[in-house]
Amino acid sequence: MKGKLIVFSGPSGVGKGTIRENMQFNNYVYSISSTTRSQRDGEKDGVDYNFITKEKFKNKIANGEMLEYAEFCGNFYGTDKAIVQKTLEAGKNVFLEIECQGALQVIEKMQDVISIFILPPSLEELENRLIIRNTESREVIDKRLEKASKELLLKGHYKYCIVNDQLDDVVKKLDTILEKEIYG
Ligand code: 5GP
Numbered sequence: 303m304k305g306k307l308i309v310f311s312g313p314s315g316v317g318k319g320t321i322r323e324n325m326q327f328n329n330y331v332y333s334i335s336s337t338t339r340s341q342r343d344g345e346k347d348g349v350d351y352n353f354i355t356k357e358k359f360k361n362k363i364a365n366g367e368m369l370e371y372a373e374f375c376g377n378f379y380g381t382d383k384a385i386v387q388k389t390l391e392a393g394k395n396v397f398l399e400i401e402c403q404g405a406l407q408v409i410e411k412m413q414d415v416i417s418i419f420i421l422p423p424s425l426e427e428l429e430n431r432l433i434i435r436n437t438e439s440r441e442v443i444d445k446r447l448e449k450a451s452k453e454l455l456l457k458g459h460y461k462y463c464i465v466n467d468q469l470d471d472v473v474k475k476l477d478t479i480l481e482k483e484i485y486g
Contacts, residue, residue, distance in 0.1 A: 305392070305393050307395070307396050309460075310420070311417070313402075314449070315435060315446060316466055324469060325477055327476070331395070333382075333386060334348065337379045342437055360378075362380070367383055368381060395484060402419075405459075406459055418464065418476065420472070423466070423467045425450065432447070464476065
């Protein structure tokens with residue numbers, strides 16, 4: 303039997319990474335994205351992302367190698383089609399942690415997607431989180447917030463929407479959804 307595709311999405315800074323790290327459910331292969339953004343301190347190439355040049359990314363698009371991709375605040379991010387397909391065919395579940403443009407491409411293209419959207423309690427709260435995270439300049443934070451306000455309008459495309467107000471609650475809800483979806 304083929305594995306299931308989990309699409310986990312939501313605005314930058316909403317806490318997707320922290321939620322995933324705290325989940326009990328771990329019956330999936332995490333899809334490592336390719337990106338043209340520069341590597342942050344502490345990030346490992348081939349673990350957090352495959353850090354590649356814009357030229358290489360554009361070639362991958364031209365060769366039809368991407369399942370989905372998006373230009374997000376000046377950088378490209380995308381998912382390799384071949385790896386996802388091979389993993390699903392091997393009967394393993396695949397977890398994509400991606401922004402909304404890419405998530406919508408996957409929802410349209412693929413069948414049986416478990417799509418989950420994480421919302422911030424408010425845009426003010428999202429701004430606070432991005433400031434506290436301290437990984438981007440003020441200019442980039444403003445771009446990400448502008449993007450977030452548009453992304454929030456797309457929540458109707460997802461099967462599940464969860465507001466990230468209490469980490470423990472969100473993690474529990476997500477574990478319940480995934481156990482039900484995967485084990486029935
Ligand atoms: P960051 O620069 O903070 O690592 O990521 C920026 C945004 O891009 C986040 O919302 C992240 O989830 C998203 N992202 C990461 N990988 C991918 C990908 O492969 N495809 C798409 N569409 N978005 C991604």
